[in-house]
Amino acid sequence: MATTSRTRSDKYDPVAQDVPTRSWTVLAQDPAVLGAGGKALTTQVRVPAERLEAGPKGHRIHVIDYDATRNAYYKPRETDLYADRYENVRDIAKLVKDPYFHQQNVYAIAMATLGEFQSALGRPVSWGFTSLAPQLKVAPHAFADANAYYSRESESVSFGYFTGDSGDTVFTCLSHDIVAHETAHALLDGLRKFFLRPSHADQAAFHEGFADLVALFSVLKAKEWVELGLADIADRANLIKSRDLDFESLQQNVLFKLAKQFGREQSFVRGDALRHSVTLAPSPAWLDHVDYQEPHKRGEILVAAIVQAFLKIWCKRLQPRGTDRGLSLNCAVVAEEAAAAASELLRIAIRALDYLPPVDLTFSDYLSALLTADLQLYPDDSKYDYRGTLLASFKGFGILPASQGRPDGAWDPPPEAAQLRYQGLHFEQLQQDPNTLFRFLWENRDVLGIDRDAFTRVTSVRPCVRVSSDGLILRETIVEYVQTLRVFAHELNAFGIECPKGLPAQTVVPLYGGGTLVFDEFGRVKFHIGTGVRSKRQSARIQSLYELGAFNRDVGEQTHFADLHRRRMLGGAGHPQEQW
Ligand SMILES: [Zn+2]
Numbered sequence: 195m196a197t198t199s200r201t202r203s204d205k206y207d208p209v210a211q212d213v214p215t216r217s218w219t220v221l222a223q224d225p226a227v228l229g230a231g232g233k234a235l236t237t238q239v240r241v242p243a244e245r246l247e248a249g250p251k252g253h254r255i256h257v258i259d260y261d262a263t264r265n266a267y268y269k270p271r272e273t274d275l276y277a278d279r280y281e282n283v284r285d286i287a288k289l290v291k292d293p294y295f296h297q298q299n300v301y302a303i304a305m306a307t308l309g310e311f312q313s314a315l316g317r318p319v320s321w322g323f324t325s326l327a328p329q330l331k332v333a334p335h336a337f338a339d340a341n342a343y344y345s346r347e348s349e350s351v352s353f354g355y356f357t358g359d360s361g362d363t364v365f366t367c368l369s370h371d372i373v374a375h376e377t378a379h380a381l382l383d384g385l386r387k388f389f390l391r392p393s394h395a396d397q398a399a400f401h402e403g404f405a406d407l408v409a410l411f412s413v414l415k416a417k418e419w420v421e422l423g424l425a426d427i428a429d430r431a432n433l434i435k436s437r438d439l440d441f442e443s444l445q446q447n448v449l450f451k452l453a454k455q456f457g458r459e460q461s462f463v464r465g466d467a468l469r470h471s472v473t474l475a476p477s478p479a480w481l482d483h484v485d486y487q488e489p490h491k492r493g494e495i496l497v498a499a500i501v502q503a504f505l506k507i508w509c510k511r512l513q514p515r516g517t518d519r520g521l522s523l524n525c526a527v528v529a530e531e532a533a534a535a536a537s538e539l540l541r542i543a544i545r546a547l548d549y550l551p552p553v554d555l556t557f558s559d560y561l562s563a564l565l566t567a568d569l570q571l572y573p574d575d576s577k578y579d580y581r582g583t584l585l586a587s588f589k590g591f592g593i594l595p596a597s598q599g600r601p602d603g604a605w606d607p608p609p610e611a612a613q614l615r616y617q618g619l620h621f622e623q624l625q626q627d628p629n630t631l632f633r634f635l636w637e638n639r640d641v642l643g644i645d646r647d648a649f650t651r652v653t654s655v656r657p658c659v660r661v662s663s664d665g666l667i668l669r670e671t672i673v674e675y676v677q678t679l680r681v682f683a684h685e686l687n688a689f690g691i692e693c694p695k696g697l698p699a700q701t702v703v704p705l706y707g708g709g710t711l712v713f714d715e716f717g718r719v720k721f722h723i724g725t726g727v728r729s730k731r732q733s734a735r736i737q738s739l740y741e742l743g744a745f746n747r748d749v750g751e752q753t754h755f756a757d758l759h760r761r762r763m764l765g766g767a768g769h770p771q772e773q774w
Contacts, residue, residue: 507583
């Protein structure tokens with residue numbers, strides 16, 4: 195959206211003007227990816243038109259430009275806060291040298307990512323901080339290191355800088371995908387804080403794989419970037435022959451080429467996850483392959499399954515545009531369809547978070563959640579068959595839906611639904627009060643299979659209103675409860691859980707269980723997704739934790755992304771027992 199001349203004034207206040215959103219110029223990918231004539235490849239992202247203070251500091255993001263390595267604080271712009279000064283700047287050197295642009299780039303991409311989550315989920319989304327602070331602190335030049343990470347403890351996302359192969363300083367805060375990736379970690383932690391606890395190998399991989407998906411689709415939504423990838427297969431008139439628009443060609447000639455650009459300079463930070471994901475051949479063997487037990491590598495399987503579904507959907511979207519008739523298509527049209535497919539898949543991927551168990555996630559759970567999330571909002575999927583394509587793509591990697599009772603792979607309504615008691619459950623309280631929900635669990639603990647010996651608590655109650663592009667309105671309340679039970683290793687067998695060979699009998703083993711209850715607009719349970727603390731799944735989880743060394747030493751309560759990302763820099767080197 196073009197910025198109007200009104201925004202150039204210091205006095206312009208979008209809140210007072212009641213403008214709902216504003217566009218900010220950001221880099222489409224990173225400074226190494228240039229457009230025609232070596233010019234900066236920028237794009238515009240739209241974020242809520244909020245009141246801003248110097249930073250930028252808004253109601254959810256506070257950019258604090260403090261450099262711990264140099265013990266220096268870089269002052270933010272104090273005036274003209276609402277002006278996008280970079281809309282027409284195409285000199286990449288100028289953008290790289292301008293710290294104010296760095297600050298704008300991280301603010302706008304982080305806010306746009308937050309906006310994407312809120313829009314997909316149909317409700318405001320909180321950060322995962324125990325202080326319940328409304329603002330995520332973002333440090334664009336936090337330290338001199340080839341790293342970037344989210345930290346729940348410091349309620350921040352930190353971006354490092356380092357000297358690249360070219361000898362120039364590389365700023366991770368200028369990589370669109372790195373900013374989106376780190377913001378996705380922070381958002382996912384706000385939605386599912388137990389996903390950072392050591393668990394099944396899939397759960398550890400999920401945080402990384404999901405953040406990579408958000409990063410990739412956020413960048414793919416920028417048509418400018420996709421058009422750059424299409425340049426090699428377009429003729430002088432910007433037309434592309436239909437034979438160059440099939441799955442293999444788009445995979446090899448376009449997406450692979452684009453994925454290679456991820457981290458050309460920042461490969462220390464990014465690793466090669468996205469490039470690997472694009473070309474990873476579908477096979478059920480990867481899940482058990484020794485290399486794919488490490489969280490980042492395993493995350494590539496999830497990304498590969500969804501990226502390859504994206505490619506198929508992109509092809510399907512091009513057919514009615516002319517490829518089914520052998521017509522050549524304009525570059526802009528091909529890029530537009532990529533952006534549309536990326537945008538829709540990103541929303542499905544985010545919306546699926548609401549249909550996941552709160553603990554002990556597996557890729558199969560996520561597949562059922564994806565299918566359920568889309569089915570709820572788009573019952574008719576016949577046009578492009580997103581769900582069938584996702585199902586087939588995951589199957590190619592040996593991932594079957596966790597809900598196997600129905601052919602579409604979505605979650606089933608709970609079999610115990612008819613026996614549930616709703617006494618004392620008032621609809622308004624159900625939408626907001628954890629104690630009301632705890633009473634519901636209390637009254638229905640036997641029906642829902644809630645363990646009496648475990649400590650049970652309701653961890654979130656989230657009403658949401660989702661609207662499909664067809665105008666369908668979906669009102670749901672998402673409730674999570676978590677159960678904890680600490681037992682000695684020698685007690686595991688009595689619980690029906692296999693004790694890993696070699697685990698000392700007096701080792702304290704924490705068992706986590708719990709469920710997600712999805713209530714419909716009438717306050718009735720639609721889905722109950724989760725596992726109990728004594729479920730058979732615990733055997734695989736405990737074995738996985740034992741193999742990862744979780745019982746060998748004092749293991750923190752959560753994953754630390756600084757370490758995880760540093761390990762990614764090293765290519766996942768090291769013994770698997772050192773991963774947690
Ligand atoms: Zn990460």
